[in-house]
Amino acid sequence: MIELVQHLINGLSMGSIYALIALGYTLVFGILQLINFAHGDIYMVGAFAGFYAIRFFGFAEHPSWLALGVTLLFAMLGSGCLGWCIERLAYRPLRRSPRINALITAVGVSLLLEFSGQLIFGADPKFFPQILIFDGGWSFGELKLNPLQILIFLISIALMLALDWLIFRTRMGRAMRATSFNPECAALMGIPTDQVISLTFVLGSALAGAAGVLVGLAYPKIDPLMGVLPGLKAFVAAVLGGIGNVRGAVAGAMILGLSEEFLVGYGAPTFRDALAFGLLIIILLFKPTGLFGIKRAEKV
Amino acid sequence: MIDSLKQGNKTTLFWLFSLLAVWMAQATWIDQLNPYYLSILIYAGINIILAVSLNLVNGFTGQFSMGHAGFMSVGGYFSAFLTTTYLAKNPELMSEFQSFLVFLGSLLAGGTIAALVGYGVGLPSLRLKGDYLAIVTLGFGEIIRVVVLNLDVVGGARGLPNIPGFSNFGWVYSGVMICIFVIWRIIHSSYGRGFLAVREDEIAAEAMGINTTQVKVRAFVIGSFFAGIAGGLFAHTLRYLNPQTFDFNRSFEIIIMVVLGGMGSITGSVVAAVFLTTLRELLRPLQEWTHIDFRMVIYSLMLIFTMLLRPQGLLGTRELFQRRKQLEPGVTP
Numbered sequence: 308m309i310e311l312v313q314h315l316i317n318g319l320s321m322g323s324i325y326a327l328i329a330l331g332y333t334l335v336f337g338i339l340q341l342i343n344f345a346h347g348d349i350y351m352v353g354a355f356a357g358f359y360a361i362r363f364f365g366f367a368e369h370p371s372w373l374a375l376g377v378t379l380l381f382a383m384l385g386s387g388c389l390g391w392c393i394e395r396l397a398y399r400p401l402r403r404s405p406r407i408n409a410l411i412t413a414v415g416v417s418l419l420l421e422f423s424g425q426l427i428f429g430a431d432p433k434f435f436p437q438i439l440i441f442d443g444g445w446s447f448g449e450l451k452l453n454p455l456q457i458l459i460f461l462i463s464i465a466l467m468l469a470l471d472w473l474i475f476r477t478r479m480g481r482a483m484r485a486t487s488f489n490p491e492c493a494a495l496m497g498i499p500t501d502q503v504i505s506l507t508f509v510l511g512s513a514l515a516g517a518a519g520v521l522v523g524l525a526y527p528k529i530d531p532l533m534g535v536l537p538g539l540k541a542f543v544a545a546v547l548g549g550i551g552n553v554r555g556a557v558a559g560a561m562i563l564g565l566s567e568e569f570l571v572g573y574g575a576p577t578f579r580d581a582l583a584f585g586l587l588i589i590i591l592l593f594k595p596t597g598l599f600g601i602k603r604a605e606k607v
Numbered sequence: 608m609i610d611s612l613k614q615g616n617k618t619t620l621f622w623l624f625s626l627l628a629v630w631m632a633q634a635t636w637i638d639q640l641n642p643y644y645l646s647i648l649i650y651a652g653i654n655i656i657l658a659v660s661l662n663l664v665n666g667f668t669g670q671f672s673m674g675h676a677g678f679m680s681v682g683g684y685f686s687a688f689l690t691t692t693y694l695a696k697n698p699e700l701m702s703e704f705q706s707f708l709v710f711l712g713s714l715l716a717g718g719t720i721a722a723l724v725g726y727g728v729g730l731p732s733l734r735l736k737g738d739y740l741a742i743v744t745l746g747f748g749e750i751i752r753v754v755v756l757n758l759d760v761v762g763g764a765r766g767l768p769n770i771p772g773f774s775n776f777g778w779v780y781s782g783v784m785i786c787i788f789v790i791w792r793i794i795h796s797s798y799g800r801g802f803l804a805v806r807e808d809e810i811a812a813e814a815m816g817i818n819t820t821q822v823k824v825r826a827f828v829i830g831s832f833f834a835g836i837a838g839g840l841f842a843h844t845l846r847y848l849n850p851q852t853f854d855f856n857r858s859f860e861i862i863i864m865v866v867l868g869g870m871g872s873i874t875g876s877v878v879a880a881v882f883l884t885t886l887r888e889l890l891r892p893l894q895e896w897t898h899i900d901f902r903m904v905i906y907s908l909m910l911i912f913t914m915l916l917r918p919q920g921l922l923g924t925r926e927l928f929q930r931r932k933q934l935e936p937g938v939t940p
Contacts, residue, residue: 342738400915407671408918410738411866414673415910418859422903535855542742581753584746591739592731 320456322564323463327518328541329556331511337551344413347538348420353516356385367436374438383513390512424531432530435523549600633777651884652779658864658876660833666870668826669806674748680853682835686717687842710773714839721835729827766849774843869920874927
């Protein structure tokens, strides 16, 4: 029973990180019908932006809540800028070309980030400094809680609520939803669709950057290829929840995080990375719109 | 083939002659070549097979697959497993002819297994379109890698060493010739028009009575078969296999060959495969000098700029040495 709760907590904290990344996929797909392959690598860049911010300000010697806040802010700024640049330079010129071209470009951008990351940051894993110190863990009888995991969960939930508020309660969010619904029509109604698309990229990338820092806190080893697998898994989570559906992506990510944790805990740990793809194939075969997606008929 | 020879088909004749020339070269002067250049030539040949076979799926049928290295690894591992176990059972091997038969058999077996896996993968996933298909094939490629990693029979993560070095220039370029010939003939047959029709407009093709899923699966199976053959040749050239060799970067390298050469151009794939294999060697001194691997950075920049500046690739859907479109005799426009 204790073990079960422990796995549940691990799964939820991993799931919330997947959720932060998955939101970026789902936001961009909802607006452009483009799978932003580079998204996992934006998450990597976010982790490195946080890493360098910590080094620059010397937070490693003075761990505090402020340090965490500033690091998160810098990571989100860095990855947000990167997302904006990628959209502006690589995706916007291709907006009118066939989807396959945009897909190939996205794959290219992803590899460019990974390997130029190896050039700039170095290929060896780096140690992410601890910027928050908790004395020991909290334990309730047998159950031991890692405060970092709880913190990751809470910060992610806060960010997601903020995003939800932005999308469903503000003017900007309404513009985003309108653009996603029908870009031409939205443009005719006076919505600056190009700016909205840029903003979407920035938002999604900033969330991924925050996820990068949170992962660095809990699993303090970062390297330029760290984004590949979480990126693909978060994509699976987005598809699981119905791609384009913001709340669905969070649900899908939690399901994925939990099922992975239980597979590792009770089954075959070596097949952990195969699980997400197996899940993806099963969903796409039996319910391609995902759990909460809306079916769109294909037109000639 | 006999029929096409009787009709005096020039491609078939050309193909037979080039096959002959390959073995003549193998028998006479090729071994005097600098071994380094020879190995580049051989790897270029293997890459040509991979690129042309992927072009059948990605270019001619328009289904963007990203898991080609997975099928390559299936074929490579299976054929290498066959030859190594055979060699272990019969250590006092073997006459020239015997090894010829063993290698041919294991290559074909590897290709067949890869084709079977391709069928198993393709049947469910080819119902999907575009981006989803790309991700699912990528996922299958990774799953294949994870499975091989956990297979102790073929060495798991340690890799499979001591593969007999059966392969040589003649084998590889016979493979190249056969692969190009088969795919060329498929594309230029009425049957192959179905492949192109699926690429151009799937819904219209379906309306014209083409079973689109079947066509896609067939393209996928043929592509996987040749990827398996290429894997077998690769295994018996390098004489060592490791699951890490067949990761996503390998698939990506093949994709960039296809995209750069032009999706839908066989000669384009050939040119791009030779170019990229040579480029890799040209970059090697730079890499030794700086201790940094620029290769993938250059590849990815090439991919992005191809898409931005010349999205159809080097040759588009045309072929090198192709005369302007001419009407066949007896056909009125």
